[in-house]
Amino acid sequence: MDNEHRDRLRLTRDHIVQRLQAGHVLDHLLHERVINDRDVDEITDPENDAKQSASVLLEILPRRGARAFKAFRDSLLLCEAADYSDLVTELDRVVVGGTGVLQKDDRIQVVIRVRPLRGEEKEQEQGCLTVDTRLMQVSVPTKNNGVQQFIFNKVFPEETTQAEIYNTMASPIVDAVLEGYNGCILCYGKTGSGKTYTMAGPSDRDLNEKTEGIIYRALKQLFLKSQKKQDWNIAFFVSVLEIYNEKVFDLTVPRKERPSLDIREDPSNSLFFANNLEKHNITNAMDAIRVFFEASASRRSRATEVNERSSRSHMVFQVVVSILHKEGIESGRTGELYLVDLAGSETAGEVNKDAEGLREGANINMSLLHLKEVIRDLSVKNRQDFKFRRSSLTMLLKRVLTGNSKTAFIVNVDPSKKSLRDTRRSLDFASDAKKVKVKPKINYSPLESLLIKYLKDIGDLKRQIKTLKKSRKKSADGKRLRSARKTSDVGTEAEVDTTSLTSESKESFDVDKVRELVNFSVTNTAQDFRAKLDGLLEEERREIKDEISAQLKGFQQTVQEKSEQEAQQTKESVGTTDKLLEEVHSKQQQVLEEQLQTRQLLTDIKEQTAEEHTRDDTSGQLSDHVQQMNMAMEDLKTLNGELRHEMESHLENIRQDMKNRDDSTDKSYHEELKKLQTNYADLKIEINFLAQAFKEQAKAAEETRARAEAETTAADDDAQTFQQNHGSTTLQHRDPLSSIEAGTETSCCECCEVCCTGTWYRRPGYAWFSVRGKGAGWMTLLVMFHLLLCLPIFPIILFYFYTRRYYQETSQLHPTAEPPMKEDGETMSRAIKDS
Numbered sequence: 011m012d013n014e015h016r017d018r019l020r021l022t023r024d025h026i027v028q029r030l031q032a033g034h035v036l037d038h039l040l041h042e043r044v045i046n047d048r049d050v051d052e053i054t055d056p057e058n059d060a061k062q063s064a065s066v067l068l069e070i071l072p073r074r075g076a077r078a079f080k081a082f083r084d085s086l087l088l089c090e091a092a093d094y095s096d097l098v099t100e101l102d103r104v105v106v107g108g109t110g111v112l113q114k115d116d117r118i119q120v121v122i123r124v125r126p127l128r129g130e131e132k133e134q135e136q137g138c139l140t141v142d143t144r145l146m147q148v149s150v151p152t153k154n155n156g157v158q159q160f161i162f163n164k165v166f167p168e169e170t171t172q173a174e175i176y177n178t179m180a181s182p183i184v185d186a187v188l189e190g191y192n193g194c195i196l197c198y199g200k201t202g203s204g205k206t207y208t209m210a211g212p213s214d215r216d217l218n219e220k221t222e223g224i225i226y227r228a229l230k231q232l233f234l235k236s237q238k239k240q241d242w243n244i245a246f247f248v249s250v251l252e253i254y255n256e257k258v259f260d261l262t263v264p265r266k267e268r269p270s271l272d273i274r275e276d277p278s279n280s281l282f283f284a285n286n287l288e289k290h291n292i293t294n295a296m297d298a299i300r301v302f303f304e305a306s307a308s309r310r311s312r313a314t315e316v317n318e319r320s321s322r323s324h325m326v327f328q329v330v331v332s333i334l335h336k337e338g339i340e341s342g343r344t345g346e347l348y349l350v351d352l353a354g355s356e357t358a359g360e361v362n363k364d365a366e367g368l369r370e371g372a373n374i375n376m377s378l379l380h381l382k383e384v385i386r387d388l389s390v391k392n393r394q395d396f397k398f399r400r401s402s403l404t405m406l407l408k409r410v411l412t413g414n415s416k417t418a419f420i421v422n423v424d425p426s427k428k429s430l431r432d433t434r435r436s437l438d439f440a441s442d443a444k445k446v447k448v449k450p451k452i453n454y455s456p457l458e459s460l461l462i463k464y465l466k467d468i469g470d471l472k473r474q475i476k477t478l479k480k481s482r483k484k485s486a487d488g489k490r491l492r493s494a495r496k497t498s499d500v501g502t503e504a505e506v507d508t509t510s511l512t513s514e515s516k517e518s519f520d521v522d523k524v525r526e527l528v529n530f531s532v533t534n535t536a537q538d539f540r541a542k543l544d545g546l547l548e549e550e551r552r553e554i555k556d557e558i559s560a561q562l563k564g565f566q567q568t569v570q571e572k573s574e575q576e577a578q579q580t581k582e583s584v585g586t587t588d589k590l591l592e593e594v595h596s597k598q599q600q601v602l603e604e605q606l607q608t609r610q611l612l613t614d615i616k617e618q619t620a621e622e623h624t625r626d627d628t629s630g631q632l633s634d635h636v637q638q639m640n641m642a643m644e645d646l647k648t649l650n651g652e653l654r655h656e657m658e659s660h661l662e663n664i665r666q667d668m669k670n671r672d673d674s675t676d677k678s679y680h681e682e683l684k685k686l687q688t689n690y691a692d693l694k695i696e697i698n699f700l701a702q703a704f705k706e707q708a709k710a711a712e713e714t715r716a717r718a719e720a721e722t723t724a725a726d727d728d729a730q731t732f733q734q735n736h737g738s739t740t741l742q743h744r745d746p747l748s749s750i751e752a753g754t755e756t757s758c759c760e761c762c763e764v765c766c767t768g769t770w771y772r773r774p775g776y777a778w779f780s781v782r783g784k785g786a787g788w789m790t791l792l793v794m795f796h797l798l799l800c801l802p803i804f805p806i807i808l809f810y811f812y813t814r815r816y817y818q819e820t821s822q823l824h825p826t827a828e829p830p831m832k833e834d835g836e837t838m839s840r841a842i843k844d845s
């Protein structure tokens with residue numbers, strides 16, 4: 011026992027002494043029949059002083075067993091003795107030998123933490139609270155100048171450090187969670203009273219090892235201690251949620267994607283949980299701290315008049331610890347730790363001035379009101395389940411308020427005078443909370459709980475066997491006595507008989523001898539009987555032993571089989587996962603390859619299309635050439651024909667002249683003829699030369715055409731093969747508009763180049779002519795201008811024609827009359843009627 015503990019124990023003893031003197035404890039113990047009048051006399055011996063009386067009581071109690079301690083603890087609680095639980099635990103450990111029968115925390119532990127006055131508060135006012143750390147007592151002034159006192163499990167004054175709070179309050183609960191218990195630490199208090207400071211620490215810039223709050227320390231302790239438990243496999247799962255305006259949000263999800271979560275009820279135990287809340291598997295303290303740090307940064311908070319960073323939502327930080335023994339020797343279990351930082355109770359309007367702030371404040375107050383109501387009911391053992399459903403907060407806290415949890419409330423109070431009313435309310439709440447009973451128990455995992463059930467069954471069976479044995483032994487003893495009695499009767503009879511024999515045969519027998527004989531037979535019978543009985547018992551014992559060991563073996567086998575099965579399943583699932591991964595990997599590869607192939611194909615197609623275009627262009631050009639050549643040949647043929655025809659007509663003329671001329675002209679005629687013949691020969695040579703050239707050109711053109719055709723056919727074949735191979739529809743048929751040369755600028759008609767000029771555009775399969783030009787623009791403007799001019803002129807023209815017609819008509823009827831319609835429409839219409 012360390013000094014601090016000893017001091018505390020001494021203080022507690024002093025406190026008990028006070029209570030003993032007041033007689034409360036003894037009255038209760040008497041009432042519970044834990045002690046009797048003689049004990050009371052002994053304790054209250056006038057020769058004893060108060061301390062000696064307490065010592066006598068503490069000597070008597072262990073002799074009366076666990077029930078006595080329970081009654082003693084209740085008696086202390088009833089008279090509000092503080093910190094009784096430490097004493098009971100100590101007694102349990104030292105006196106009873108740590109049987110664990112007594113559990114110190116079967117109620118919610120409630121402590122008060124007083125926040126130091128801040129700068130301006132210090133200057134303006136004095137604190138309104140007085141704290142007695144020895145008696146664990148807080149005193150506040152009442153309205154009518156009195157003083158109201160409250161006693162709690164612990165009171166932490168202003169100068170208390172974060173480490174002290176953690177070591178006293180949180181550390182034992184965190185340890186218990188590692189044993190498989192549920193644990194909860196909850197901070198309650200007015201806004202600005204220091205809840206977030208206690209739970210997480212100050213703002214980021216002041217956060218360090220000294221100032222960090224319970225959550226950081228708990229995470230460090232959990233991971234540090236789990237490393238020491240080398241025989242165990244321990245897994246941690248962390249989640250963080252906030253309740254804002256009665257809606258539940260997962261703080262570990264990025265804010266933009268954060269949906270509100272449903273609260274569902276587990277029908278097996280009527281407890282609630284947030285559906286789809288992310289549970290992060292964490293392997294070290296730093297990761298867990300990072301998860302919390304990021305989550306708490308996205309928690310809704312705002313600057314208010316009371317607190318520059320006031321939390322506007324309740325936050326629940328949850329760690330689930332799954333504990334399994336490596337060898338399976340000890341039972342596996344699951345512990346859950348809830349660390350709750352509530353939003354502050356506040357007077358609406360005092361803190362928030364805008365509509366959003368008022369709504370937040372109203373929701374916070376409403377949920378805290380429901381929490382208070384639930385706690386008040388539980389404190390008077392009047393649990394009403396429907397009340398938990400009234401707010402999200404009470405639903406989610408039901409688990410730790412109603413039973414299976416080691417729960418501690420830290421009630422934060424602000425000592426300033428202006429907060430007195432809120433402080434009193436918080437203390438009232440704390441007083442109710444400390445009366446709420448909880449029943450913490452280890453959460454064994456399903457298989458383990460089955461094992462424990464079986465072990466219990468075996469224990470029961472053993473006890474039954476023992477009782478049976480006892481009753482059998484009793485009956486055997488009874489039988490033995492009866493048979494012994496019978497034997498002695500037989501002996502007596504034998505003796506009588508012997509006596510009769512003696513009397514009959516008149517032989518005298520030594521009585522002692524007979525008695526010896528009788529005794530011998532009796533002893534023998536008894537011995538036989540005992541041996542038989544022992545044999546039977548031995549046999550029975552052996553049977554029972556065998557049965558138990560068979561049961562145990564069977565059970566061990568079942569457990570082993572189950573664990574083997576589980577291991578096999580895990581292996582299989584790992585194998586399947588690996589296979590799946592492999593498959594996914596190969597699929598990915600395949601997809602990648604396919605993507606590459608598709609890309610390659612696309613490039614091919616592009617190239618092919620480009621080639622096709624070039625080919626189309628070339629073949630278009632070639633066919634143009636061929637056409638031109640053909641036309642030239644046609645021209646040449648015509649020219650040739652014409653020349654021939656001319657020559658023949660010349661010859662015919664010459665022949666005619668020759669016939670007509672006289673011999674006198676023979677000479678000149680011959681000369682002329684010679685000339686003509688030479689001319690004709692030259693022309694013939696020229697024609698032949700031209701014909702030869704044309705022939706060659708035609709041949710070249712034919713060759714080019716043949717080549718172009720061959721290329722086109724080859725290209726078509728390629729395209730067909732390509733289409734067959736890839737099923738692509740991207741390749742087009744030969745462009746019928748190929749003769750149109752793309753990009754050529756021309757006018758739409760031959761008449762002028764003013765009205766519209768434009769450019770030809772060509773794609774495989776179609777071509778279009780984009781018109782542009784000044785003429786079109788001018789024409790449009792002209793039409794517009796005319797239209798604009800005509801619009802006002804039309805009514806004038808119509809009016810003119812109408813009046814003219816009318817005037818003509820009336821002037822025909824009344825040639826002298828003046829046209830009347832200008833002044834008088836009625837007269838005019840009448841005139842028209844008349845006419």
Ligand SMILES: Nc1ncnc2c1ncn2[C@@H]1O[C@H](COP(=O)(O)OP(=O)(O)OP(=O)(O)O)[C@@H](O)[C@H]1O
Binds near residue numbers: 124207319322
């Ligand atoms: N024990 C303490 N020592 C030093 N400073 C403290 C202590 N408790 C609280 N504070 C400071 O008081 C201010 C208010 O504390 P905190 O934000 O924790 O209040 P709260 O109860 O969480 O308020 P709210 O409900 O509005 O969120 C903070 O600046 C905090 O650093």
